[in-house]
Every structure is written in structure tokens, then in C-alpha cells.
Amino acid sequence: MSKQTAVRHREIGLSDEQVLDMYRTMILARALDERMWLLNRAGKLPFVVSCKGQEGAQVGLAFALDPTRDYVAPYYRDLGVVLRFGQTARDVMLSGFAKREDPNSGGRQMPGHFGSRKNRILTGSSPVSTQIPHAVGMALAARMRNERLVTYTSFGEGSSNQGDFHEACNFAGVQKLPVIFFCENNLYAISVPLARQVGCERIAQRAEGYGFPGVTIDGNDVLAVYEAARTAVNRALDGLGPTLIEVLTYRINPHSSDDDDRVYRSREEVDEAKQRDAIVTFGAYLRSTGVLTADKEQALLRDVEQVVDEATAYAEQAPYAEPQEALGHVYAQ
Amino acid sequence: MAQMTMIQAITNALDGELGRDEKVLLFGEDVGQSGGVFRATDGLQKKYGEHRVFDTPLAESGIGGLATGLAIQGFRPVMEIQFFGFVFETFDEIAGQAARMRFRSGGRYTAPITYRAPFGGGVKTPEMHADSLEGLLLQTPGLKVVIPSNPYDAKGLLISAIRDDDPVFFLEHMKLYRSLRQEVPEDAYTIPLGQANIVRPGKDVTVVAYGAMVHTAVKAADEWSKTRGIEAEVIDLRTISPLDMETIVQSVKKTHRAVVLQEAQKSSGAAAEIVAQITENAIYHLEGPVLRITAPDTVYPFGMIEDEWLPTPDRVLRGLEKVMSL
Ligand SMILES: Cc1ncc(C[n+]2csc(CCOP(=O)(O)OP(=O)(O)O)c2C)c(N)n1
Ligand SMILES: [Mg+2]
Numbered sequence: 044m045s046k047q048t049a050v051r052h053r054e055i056g057l058s059d060e061q062v063l064d065m066y067r068t069m070i071l072a073r074a075l076d077e078r079m080w081l082l083n084r085a086g087k088l089p090f091v092v093s094c095k096g097q098e099g100a101q102v103g104l105a106f107a108l109d110p111t112r113d114y115v116a117p118y119y120r121d122l123g124v125v126l127r128f129g130q131t132a133r134d135v136m137l138s139g140f141a142k143r144e145d146p147n148s149g150g151r152q153m154p155g156h157f158g159s160r161k162n163r164i165l166t167g168s169s170p171v172s173t174q175i176p177h178a179v180g181m182a183l184a185a186r187m188r189n190e191r192l193v194t195y196t197s198f199g200e201g202s203s204n205q206g207d208f209h210e211a212c213n214f215a216g217v218q219k220l221p222v223i224f225f226c227e228n229n230l231y232a233i234s235v236p237l238a239r240q241v242g243c244e245r246i247a248q249r250a251e252g253y254g255f256p257g258v259t260i261d262g263n264d265v266l267a268v269y270e271a272a273r274t275a276v277n278r279a280l281d282g283l284g285p286t287l288i289e290v291l292t293y294r295i296n297p298h299s300s301d302d303d304d305r306v307y308r309s310r311e312e313v314d315e316a317k318q319r320d321a322i323v324t325f326g327a328y329l330r331s332t333g334v335l336t337a338d339k340e341q342a343l344l345r346d347v348e349q350v351v352d353e354a355t356a357y358a359e360q361a362p363y364a365e366p367q368e369a370l371g372h373v374y375a376q
Numbered sequence: 377m378a379q380m381t382m383i384q385a386i387t388n389a390l391d392g393e394l395g396r397d398e399k400v401l402l403f404g405e406d407v408g409q410s411g412g413v414f415r416a417t418d419g420l421q422k423k424y425g426e427h428r429v430f431d432t433p434l435a436e437s438g439i440g441g442l443a444t445g446l447a448i449q450g451f452r453p454v455m456e457i458q459f460f461g462f463v464f465e466t467f468d469e470i471a472g473q474a475a476r477m478r479f480r481s482g483g484r485y486t487a488p489i490t491y492r493a494p495f496g497g498g499v500k501t502p503e504m505h506a507d508s509l510e511g512l513l514l515q516t517p518g519l520k521v522v523i524p525s526n527p528y529d530a531k532g533l534l535i536s537a538i539r540d541d542d543p544v545f546f547l548e549h550m551k552l553y554r555s556l557r558q559e560v561p562e563d564a565y566t567i568p569l570g571q572a573n574i575v576r577p578g579k580d581v582t583v584v585a586y587g588a589m590v591h592t593a594v595k596a597a598d599e600w601s602k603t604r605g606i607e608a609e610v611i612d613l614r615t616i617s618p619l620d621m622e623t624i625v626q627s628v629k630k631t632h633r634a635v636v637l638q639e640a641q642k643s644s645g646a647a648a649e650i651v652a653q654i655t656e657n658a659i660y661h662l663e664g665p666v667l668r669i670t671a672p673d674t675v676y677p678f679g680m681i682e683d684e685w686l687p688t689p690d691r692v693l694r695g696l697e698k699v700m701s702l
Binding site for chain 2: 152
């Protein structure tokens with residue numbers, strides 16, 4: 044049944060299995076996000092920060108990286124990226140419930156503050172943009188050791204105003220380091236809209252000042268993000284230096300579970316964005332190409348639901364850390 | 377008189393000062409249209425316009441520098457740092473620039489900025505949000521540091537901070553934002569910076585505290601009075617720079633014993649400074665060493681155990697027992 048002619052993902056070198064894997068990662072991220080949001084509203088999770096609406100862009104980018112070779116220094120919405128880099132639904136839920144086994148920080152930080160040495164994910168922290176120069180340092184370390192790899196770091200458009208972003212870009216530009224700067228432009232920094240954050244038209248333009256390419260991509264076009272990322276990866280691996288990729292995306296949920304977005308944006312705007320959501324459009328694309336059959340889709344959704352249920356049940360009953368554990372890890376023992 | 381929470385008293389003080397003096401400006405992340413993540417600036421942009429109450433881009437170093445530039449040109453900027461933990465992003469602007477402007481220019485330039493920031497533990501928010509970093513500010517000549525413990529003081533102290541001719545850091549404990557109500561006059565009034573308040577008189581031991589720890593101290597003191605008949609005198613510092621050593625020393629001369637309470641880690645902070653000054657000024661009146669009751673010298677912990685990590689009324693009682701037995 045599948046149309047063999049001019050199928051876009053095959054033309055750019057992605058197999059049917061790969062795009063299905065991408066879609067599944069997006070769906071899993073979405074399902075985990077929605078479950079955590081529900082658990083928060085039910086009073087079970089203290090705080091949630093959401094990836095909803097940005098999964099397509101994240102997954103498009105992350106599938107151009109190699110989880111066994113590259114490093115990621117993600118920001119708090121990058122659930123799609125960390126799933127690709129090997130975090131499991133259980134890991135995510137353990138972090139949501141702030142349990143001892145949470146691989147990010149053992150409950151020491153808020154959920155969304157990812158980090159896992161075994162998964163090549165740098166531990167981040169609450170002050171925005173601090174991860175960006177870290178990624179540059181890690182890229183320099185790789186160069187010094189003659190390791191051929193890419194470091195990825197992400198941030199919101201508001202966070203691209205921090206000195207950390209500019210200083211990191213400058214250094215990476217000077218040194219032509221293998222870094223991918225990924226700006227997830229969702230049009231708001233909490234309540235403050237893009238036009239009140241930056242005077243330029245595109246965040247990608249900022250790259251020019253640092254001497255490397257910047258591109259702006261529709262973040263709901265998963266395959267376009269993948270292609271741009273692959274170009275950036277190849278550039279970095281060839282020693283040509285960094286790339287800034289800006290994706291135009293949208294955060295469907297409020298900033299966090301503590302935010303009320305009705306104060307600063309209309310329901311019509313949010314509803315309109317939901318129509319363009321990559322989960323919807325990429326799903327439609329996969330169905331239209333015959334890659335995602337009704338059977339496959341049902342199986343996928345059933346499987347994801349089960350995985351999320353299992354992860355929730357596991358994390359909910361998992362123990363909290365012992366109080367004395369909070370005192371450790373300040374200095375080397 | 378109106379009953380107000382601390383957050384309402386803060387909004388009320390900002391409102392009054394914006395209305396009184398057109399040189400007062402209010403800015404920071406999300407403070408304008410949305411009224412701040414804790415709603416401290418709710419309605420103020422609507423009332424005073426976008427040119428006086430405005431959202432800044434997300435870049436604290438730039439916000440701090442902007443405040444300094446405005447202040448040296450005669451404005452009275454009140455800038456918000458969304459959480460105190462993000463002070464690191466703008467620390468040079470505060471400690472390295474604004475606080476030294478008067479000194480560097482030989483008094484020709486001054487930077488009368490009010491920095492507002494929420495902070496403090498006990499609300500289940502983790503490190504970088506809950507940290508008590510006031511110790512960092514204390515070793516900054518030129519900067520004053522205010523930490524109110526209740527709505528009435530918050531209003532009077534904030535107005536004093538805005539009208540003060542030097543930069544003032546005004547720290548707002550998140551746990552106190554909405555947990556108590558108090559009568560707060562609608563009209564403006566000031567509480568002098570550097571004047572402590574004896575919130576519970578007593579004759580047997582002096583307990584020095586500030587911010588949320590004032591309430592912990594009073595709770596412990598009341599309990600102790602009931603069970604042991606020992607009367608602790610609780611001093612609410614209200615400002616930790618300048619320090620009202622006179623009130624503290626006066627009290628110690630009467631009680632001969634003291635403990636100092638703080639939510640911050642033990643070493644080198646406000647409590648350490650107070651202990652040093654008590655020994656410098658009143659050592660011959662003391663019947664034993666002055667103790668500190670504080671958090672341990674570790675990073676702010678996860679929510680599940682923060683209530684034990686922070687000084688609890690129980691730990692204060694144990695401290696009091698110890699200081700009485702020495
Ligand atoms: C240094 C610092 N300042 C302020 C904050 C509070 N804060 C957290 S997220 C955020 C907005 C970020 O917006 P953006 O960069 O656009 O990312 P988005 O959340 O929209 O994905 C702010 C102001 C912070 N975490 N760190
Ligand atoms: Mg944003």
C-alpha cells in the first residue's frame with residue numbers, strides 16, 4: 044500500500060523504521076508530559092514543566108545526533124531529546140516524583156532538570172542558559188582529545204538574551220567548536236512575548252555576529268528539523284564549527300504547573316497552535332505515506348500507555364531518599 | 377485598617393511609592409503585564425503605564441546594569457530578581473558596580489536602587505529558588521540588606537528602602553508571602569533601616585533572628601515559657617546590614633546568654649557576624665558561649681527533608697537548653 048514514489052523521509056535518507064521510532068518518541072514524550080500534568084493537578088507531583096508542543100522539533104533534532112557518540116546539555120523542556128538519549132519512562136517519572144532513584148539528581152532538583160552520566164546528558168540547573176557555555180567547554184575537551192563528536196545544547200528564545208549564551212557562542216565561533224546551539228523559540232518567556240525580548244527578527248541572526256551559520260526552521264516540521272540538524276552535525280564533525288538552529292515552535296501548556304497563561308495569551312492563539320502541533324501533522328504525514336497503519340498506530344498507543352502506567356506505578360511506590368543523603372556529595376569524600 | 381498578607385503589603389508599598397514619586401520605576405522579568413510570578417506587582421503596570429512598570433528581557437546582568445544607569449541619572453529603580461538564586465547572574469552589577477558607585481566617584485554618583493527578590497525555604501521548592509544567600513551580600517560595603525518578617529514591617533521597610541540614598545537589597549521570604557495577615561495602614565509609613573524590633577520580651581536568654589526564623593524563634597520561646605518557665609527575648613533584626621548591635625547588646629547585658637538563628641548555612645554568614653560582635657561588645661556580660669542554630673553547611677536539600685534541614689522549633693529548643701546549661 045505504501046507509496047514508493049517521492050516519500051519525503053526516504054528521500055532524505057530516513058527509513059520507515061526510523062520515522063516510526065521518531066514518532067513513538069514524540070508520543071511517549073507527550074504521554075509522559077500529560078500524565079505528569081494530571082498527577083500535578085491531582086496533587087501528587089509538586090511541580091511540572093512541560094514539553095507539550097515542542098516534541099517534534101526536539102525529536103527531529105535528536106535523531107540527527109548519535110546517543111553513543113555525542114553529548115547533550117539540554118534545557119528543561121527537552122524531554123524528547125533525553126528519551127532519545129536513553130532516559131526511560133521510569134526515569135522520567137522517578138524524577139517527577141522526586142524519588143531517590145531519579146537518575147537526574149535523586150530528587151535534589153525540579154523535574155526537567157535533566158542529567159545522566161551514562162546517557163551522556165550533562166546535569167543542568169535552574170538558572171537559564173548556564174548549560175550553554177558548559178556545552179562549549181565539553182566540545183573543546185573533545186577537540187583536545189581528538190574525539191570526533193558533537194555537543195548539543197538547547198534553550199528558549201528568552202534565554203538567548205543571557206550573557207552566557209553570547210559568550211558561549213563567541214568562544215565556539217572563535218574556536219570553530221563542534222557545537223549545536225538549539226533555540227526552541229516558542230514565542231514566550233513565561234509571560235513576556237518575543238517582541239519584548241529581542242529587537243531582531245530571528246534568533247538565528249545572532250549567529251552571524253559570532254561567525255557561524257544560523258538557520259530558522261519550522262519546528263513542527265520534524266523532517267526539516269532533522270535535515271537542518273544533520274547538516275549542522277556534519278559541519279561540526281568536519282571541523283567547520285558550530286551552527287545555531289532556531290526552531291519556531293509553541294508551548295501549548297502554561298510555562299509550568301504554577302503558571303496561569305490566560306493572563307498573557309488568548310485561548311484562540313493556543314487552539315490555533317494545537318492544529319499545527321507536530322504530533323498531529325507528523326502523524327498525519329506518516330498515515331498518508333502508509334508507514335503508520337491503523338494497526339501499528341493502535342499497538343503503539345497501547346504500548347506507550349502501558350509503559351507510562353508502569354512507570355507511574357513504579358515511581359509512585361519507589362522510596363524517597365534518606366534525609367542524611369541530602370548532606371552528601373558536597374565535597375569529595 | 378486593612379488586613380494584608382505580606383505580598384499585599386509589598387504591592388501596596390510599591391503602589392504608594394510609584395504614586396508619590398515619578399522617579400520611582402519598577403522593572404524585571406514578568407513584572408509588567410502579568411504582575412510578577414508571585415503577583416507582587418499585580419495591576420501596577422495598568423495603573424502607572426508601561427514606561428514606569430515594565431518587563432525586561434531575560435538577562436539579569438543587563439537588568440542590573442540598566443538599574444545602575446537609571447539610578448545615577450536620578451531615577452529610583454526598583455528591580456526584581458525573579459528568584460534570589462539568580463542573583464549570581466547579576467552579582468557584579470550589584471556588588472561590584474552599584475554598591476561601589478558612591479565610593480568610586482567620591483560621592484559624585486550614587487545608585488539608590490532597590491533590589492527585590494523572593495527567597496527562603498519551607499515551600500517545597502528546591503535549590504537556587506529556596507537558598508538563603510544573604511551572607512554573600514553582607515560582605516559588600518555600600519549595600520544594605522533588609523529581610524522583613526511580617527506584612528507591617530515589609531511595607532515600612534520597603535518604603536524606607538526605596539527612599540534610601542544607597543542601594544538596598546530587599547529579600548522577601550516566600551513562606552511569609554501569604555501565610556499571615558496583619559493590620560497594615562493604607563497610608564505610607566517608614567521603618568528605619570538598621571533598627572531591630574524586640575518581638576517577645578524576656579529576661580533569661582536572647583534569641584536573635586530575622587525573616588521566617590523570627591516565627592520559629594517565637595514558637596520555641598512560647599513553648600519554653602509554658603513548659604519550663606524560662607523567658608526568651610526574641611529580637612527581629614529586620615535589617616542585617618546595617619545591624620542593630622545596640623539592641624542586641626542591650627538585650628545580652630540583661631539576659632547574659634544568647635543564641636542566633638538563621639536559615640542559611642552555618643559558616644560565615646549573618647549569624648557568625650552577630651556572634652563575633654556580641655563577643656566584641658559584651659563578652660564580660662556573657663555566662664556562656666553564644667550558639668548558632670542554622671542549616672548545615674551543605675547545599676539546599678530536596679523538598680522531602682527541607683523541614684528538618686532548616687532550623688525547626690525543636691532544634692531551637694534543644695539549642696536553648698544547651699545554652700542554658702553551659
Ligand atoms: C537566570 C534565570 N533567570 C530567571 C529564571 C526564571 N525563568 C525560568 S524559565 C524563564 C523563561 C524562559 O523563557 P525561554 O528562554 O523563552 O524558554 P521557554 O521556557 O519559553 O521554553 C524564566 C524567566 C531562571 N530560571 N534563570
Ligand atoms: Mg520561550
